[in-house]
Structures are given as structure tokens and as C-alpha cells.
Amino acid sequence: QVQLVESGGGLVQPGGSLRLSCAASGSIVSLSAMGWYRQAPGKSRELVASIVGVGVTNYADSVKGRFTISRDNAKSQVYLQMNSLKPEDTAVYYCHGIRGSLVYWGQGTQVTVSS
Numbered sequence: 001q002v003q004l005v006e007s008g009g010g011l012v013q014p015g016g017s018l019r020l021s022c023a024a025s026g027s028i029v030s031l032s033a034m035g036w037y038r039q040a041p042g043k044s045r046e047l048v049a050s051i052v053g054v055g056v057t058n059y060a061d062s063v064k065g066r067f068t069i070s071r072d073n074a075k076s077q078v079y080l081q082m083n084s085l086k087p088e089d090t091a092v093y094y095c096h097g098i099r100g101s102l103v104y105w106g107q108g109t110q111v112t113v114s115s
Helices: none
Strands: 004-007 010-012 018-024 033-039 046-052 056-059 067-072 077-082 091-099 102-105 109-113
Touching: 004 091, 018 033, 018 091, 018 109, 033 067, 033 077, 046 067, 046 077, 056 067, 077 091
Parallel strands: 010 109
Antiparallel strands: 004 018, 018 077, 033 046, 033 091, 046 056, 067 077, 091 102, 091 109
């Protein structure tokens, strides 16, 4: 069983930056893929970024060039560096992990981009 806990959300002005962290209760080495999803009010949850294996990354078109996902297996953490934030990035951000047929979710952290 793996528990994921996100942190780092908050209120930021447009153009600002935030770094989200996802801490796993156990080793993330066994998680074949990890990622960040987000859900804005009234919208479906969507994939923001994912990292597979040793570092194959994938990003939603809307965040390419602005967001960077990374993982630190030694610290059992996954990060999402978000730069040049826009109001449309406002959402609850969820950490996600996959191990075989098992899927793990964090509780989410709110990101609000507003002046």
C-alpha cells in the first residue's frame, strides 16, 4: 500500500511560480509511473504531467514549456515545478501513482492563480 500526500499549493499571481511536492509513504521505485492530474470546478480531472520509469515524461499541451515533472526515488518524492502560471491553471492538483494494476491517488492540493 502506498499513500501519497501533496503539498505546495496556494495562491499565486499570474506569471508566478509554485512547486508542488508529492511524498509517498513507501518507496516509489516500485511505482512504474507517477503523475499529476488536476480538476477545475465543473470540469473533469485531466492529466497534467507524467513520468515513467527512469525519466520519460509527458505533458498536456496546455502546460508544455511551463511545467516540469521530476521524481527523486531516494526521497520517495515527485515534484511539479509550475512557472508562468495562468488563471486557467487554477484547480485542485492530485498526485497519482501506478503499480501493476493498482492506482494510488493523493488527497489533492489547491492551486489558485489570481491577481
